[in-house]
Amino acid sequence: MEVIATRPKSLTDLNFTYCPGCLHGVAHRLIAEAIDELGMRNNMMGVAPVGCSVFAYKFFNMDMQEAAHGRAPALATGMKRARPDMNVFTYQGDGDLAAIGTAEIVHAANRGEHITVFFVNNAIYGMTGGQMAPTTLPNMKTTTSPYGRDVDDIGYPIRVCELLDSLVAPYFIERVSLLSPVDIVKAKKAVLKALKYNKEERGFTFVEFISTCPTNWGMDALESRTWAKENMLPFFKVQNFRDNGKEA
Amino acid sequence: MANKVLMKGNEAVAEAAIRAGCRLYFAYPITPQSELIEYMARMMPKVDGVFVQAESEIAAINMVYGASGCGRRVMTSSSSPGIALKQEGISYLAGANLPAVIINVQRGGPGLGDIQPAQGDYFQATRGGGNGDYYTPVLAPSTVQEFADMASLAFDLADKYRNPVLILSDGLLGQMMEPVEFQDTKTPEELKALDNQHLDWCCCPNEDEPNHHHHEINSLEIDPVVLEKHVLKLADKYAEITANEQRWEEYNVNDDNEILVVAFGTASRICKSSIDDLNKTGHNVGLVRPITLWPYPYEAVSEAVGPKVKKVIVFELNLGQMVEDVRLGVNGKVPVDFMGKVGGLVFTPEEVKAKIKENL
Numbered sequence: 001m002e003v004i005a006t007r008p009k010s011l012t013d014l015n016f017t018y019c020p021g022c023l024h025g026v027a028h029r030l031i032a033e034a035i036d037e038l039g040m041r042n043n044m045m046g047v048a049p050v051g052c053s054v055f056a057y058k059f060f061n062m063d064m065q066e067a068a069h070g071r072a073p074a075l076a077t078g079m080k081r082a083r084p085d086m087n088v089f090t091y092q093g094d095g096d097l098a099a100i101g102t103a104e105i106v107h108a109a110n111r112g113e114h115i116t117v118f119f120v121n122n123a124i125y126g127m128t129g130g131q132m133a134p135t136t137l138p139n140m141k142t143t144t145s146p147y148g149r150d151v152d153d154i155g156y157p158i159r160v161c162e163l164l165d166s167l168v169a170p171y172f173i174e175r176v177s178l179l180s181p182v183d184i185v186k187a188k189k190a191v192l193k194a195l196k197y198n199k200e201e202r203g204f205t206f207v208e209f210i211s212t213c214p215t216n217w218g219m220d221a222l223e224s225r226t227w228a229k230e231n232m233l234p235f236f237k238v239q240n241f242r243d244n245g246k247e248a
Numbered sequence: 249m250a251n252k253v254l255m256k257g258n259e260a261v262a263e264a265a266i267r268a269g270c271r272l273y274f275a276y277p278i279t280p281q282s283e284l285i286e287y288m289a290r291m292m293p294k295v296d297g298v299f300v301q302a303e304s305e306i307a308a309i310n311m312v313y314g315a316s317g318c319g320r321r322v323m324t325s326s327s328s329p330g331i332a333l334k335q336e337g338i339s340y341l342a343g344a345n346l347p348a349v350i351i352n353v354q355r356g357g358p359g360l361g362d363i364q365p366a367q368g369d370y371f372q373a374t375r376g377g378g379n380g381d382y383y384t385p386v387l388a389p390s391t392v393q394e395f396a397d398m399a400s401l402a403f404d405l406a407d408k409y410r411n412p413v414l415i416l417s418d419g420l421l422g423q424m425m426e427p428v429e430f431q432d433t434k435t436p437e438e439l440k441a442l443d444n445q446h447l448d449w450c451c452c453p454n455e456d457e458p459n460h461h462h463h464e465i466n467s468l469e470i471d472p473v474v475l476e477k478h479v480l481k482l483a484d485k486y487a488e489i490t491a492n493e494q495r496w497e498e499y500n501v502n503d504d505n506e507i508l509v510v511a512f513g514t515a516s517r518i519c520k521s522s523i524d525d526l527n528k529t530g531h532n533v534g535l536v537r538p539i540t541l542w543p544y545p546y547e548a549v550s551e552a553v554g555p556k557v558k559k560v561i562v563f564e565l566n567l568g569q570m571v572e573d574v575r576l577g578v579n580g581k582v583p584v585d586f587m588g589k590v591g592g593l594v595f596t597p598e599e600v601k602a603k604i605k606e607n608l
Contacts, residue, residue: 012462041454042453042454042455042456042460043453043454044454045318045451047314054468057464057465057466058464061460061462062454062462063450063451063452063454063461063462063463063464063465064451064462064463064464064465064466065313065314065317065451065464065465065466066344066464066465066466066467066468067310067313068310068313068336068337068340071306071307071310071313071337074302074306074307074308074310074311074313074314075310075311075313075314075317076314077274077300077307077311077314078272078274078310078311078312078313078314078315078316078317078318078322079314079315079317079318079451081272081298081300081311081315082272082298082314082315082318082319082320082322083318083320083451083452083453085453086451086452086453103303103304103306103307104303104307104310106303107302107303107307111300
C-alpha cells in the first residue's frame with residue numbers, strides 16, 4: 001500500500017499541547033514538512049521561544065534549544081556562528097519577538113544572520129492568559145487593555161515585516177495567513193522558499209504567520225478565523241515584502 | 249611563546265583565551281574592559297574564530313548560550329553594569345548545564361557608578377547572581393599573569409562541570425601592564441578534540457534513524473516534581489565543585505602571625521606590600537588570598553588562623569561583602585575586622601599598614 005500522507009519526520013511523536021482551534025499545530029506541520037521535503041532535517045537545529053510555543057523544542061524532531069523570552073535570534077546567532085555548516089531556525093510569537101525581543105530580532109536581521117525566523121502573530125499573549133501584545137489591534141480588548149487598546153495611550157500595533165523591510169540586509173520577508181486552506185497552501189510555499197534560501201546560505205529569511213487565539217479571544221475556531229480575516233488582515237497585509245532570490 | 253611580553257590584563261586574558269581554544273566571543277563595549285573586546289575583534293579573524301559585537305549585553309550572553317549549546321568553547325566579557333545585564337543569561341546557562349566563560353572587569357557601583365577599579369560585585373558573583381538556586385565558580389586573579397592563566401582554567405572547569413565560570417577581575421588588573429608568559433596554544437588536534445567533547449548532548453550534525461538524536465538545550469521543567477529533581481541534581485554538582493575546586497594562596501602564614509589578613513584580587517596585592525613592610529619591622533602578619541571566591545575556601549581561612557593571631561582583618565574594595573564569608577570560616581575563634589574603600593578608589597599600602605598597626 002502506498003503511503004500518501006504521514007507525520008513529517010521533523011516532528012516527534014508527541015501530541016501537541018495547544019488549545020483546540022489553535023493554529024500553532026498547522027505552522028509546526030508546515031515547517032516540519034518543508035524541512036523534510038528540502039532534506040534539511042539532519043543539518044537543522046531550532047530555537048523555541050517563551051510563549052504558547054515554549055514546548056516547540058519537544059515537538060520538532062532535531063536538536064533544539066529553548067531560549068529566554070525574546071532571545072531566540074541571539075541564540076540562533078550563536079548557534080549559526082558556532083556551527084556554520086548547519087542550518088538554524090527560530091519559532092517565535094508576537095510578545096516574544098515584537099516586545100521583549102525587539103532588539104534581538106532587529107539586530108539579527110540587520111546583521112543578515114543566515115537563519116530563518118518564523119513569527120506567529122495572533123495579536124495577543126496566549127500563554128499568560130490573554131494580555132495585550134505589541135500586535136494587539138486598536139480598540140481590541142484583552143486582559144490588560146480591558147477597555148480596548150487605546151492608541152492615544154499605548155500606541156498602534158507594530159507591523160514587524162514592514163519594520164524589518166526598512167533594513168538593508170534581510171534576504172526574504174513575507175507575511176502569510178493560516179486562516180483558510182487556500183492560505184495554508186500559500187503559506188507552505190513561503191516556508192519552503194525561506195528554508196531553501198536558508199539551505200543555500202543566501203541570508204536572513206523571515207516568515208510571519210497571521211494566526212488566531214480562540215481561547216483568549218473567547219471564540220470558537222471558525223469564529224476566530226472569520227474575526228482575524230475581518231480585523232487582522234486589513235492591518236497586517238498578507239504579501240511578500242522582499243525576495244532577493246526572485247527570478248527576474 | 250616562551251618569552252615574557254608586557255601586556256594589559258584585558259589583552260592578556262583575551263590572548264590566553266584564544267590559546268585555550270576559545271574561537272567564539274560575543275560582547276558589548278564597556279569601560280574598563282574595552283581592550284578585551286578590541287583585542288578579540290582584531291585577533292579572532294586571524295584564527296578563523298568568531299567575533300560578534302552584540303546589540304546588548306543581554307544579546308551577547310544569549311549568543312554565548314546558543315554557541316555553548318552547540319558544544320563549543322565560548323566567552324563573553326564586560327564590566328559591572330554589563331555583567332548585571334548578563335545575569336538572565338547566566339542563570340539560563342546554569343539551568344541548562346552549559347559551559348561558558350564570563351569575565352567581569354569590575355568598576356565602581358551601584359548603578360552606573362564610575363569606571364575605576366572596585367570589588368563591589370562580590371555578592372552578585374558568589375551568590376549566583378540571577379534567578380534561582382545556582383552557583384558559578386568564581387576565579388579572582390591578583391596579577392596580569394594570573395588573570396591570563398585563569399582563562400585556560402576557567403574553560404577547563406566550565407567543560408568539566410558543564411557550568412558557566414566567572415573570572416572576577418577589576419579595572420586595575422584590566423588596565424595595568426605586567427610581564428606575561430603564555431601557555432602553549434592548542435594544536436589543531438587539541439582544538440578538534442575540544443570541539444567534539446560535548447557531542448553526546450549538544451546541538452550538532454545529525455543522522456537518520458536509528459542514530460537520529462533529539463538533544464534539548466533547556467532550563468524549563470514545567471512539572472514541579474521533575475524540576476525538583478533537576479535542581480537537586482545541580483546541587484549535587486555544586487557540592488562536587490565545592491569539594492574539589494577550592495583554591496587559595498597563603499602568604500607568610502605561620503604559627504607566629506599576630507594578625508591574619510584576608511583579601512582577594514587587587515586588594516590582596518596591596519596587602520602583600522604592606523605585610524612585607526611590616527614583617528621587616530618585626531611584625532608578623534600573614535595573608536590568605538582566596539583564589540576561588542566560590543567555592544569559598546572556608547577551611548583554609550580557618551586553619552590559617554594561628555595560635556597567636558589576635559584578629560583577622562579583611563581588606564576589600566567594597567563595603568565588606570567578603571567579610572561574611574571570612575566570619576563563617578573563622579567561626580568566632582578571633583574577632584574579624586574590616587577596612588574597605590569604595591567609589592573606585594584604591595587604598596594605599598600605608599593605609600593598610602596603619603589599619604593593621606592599630607591592632608598589633
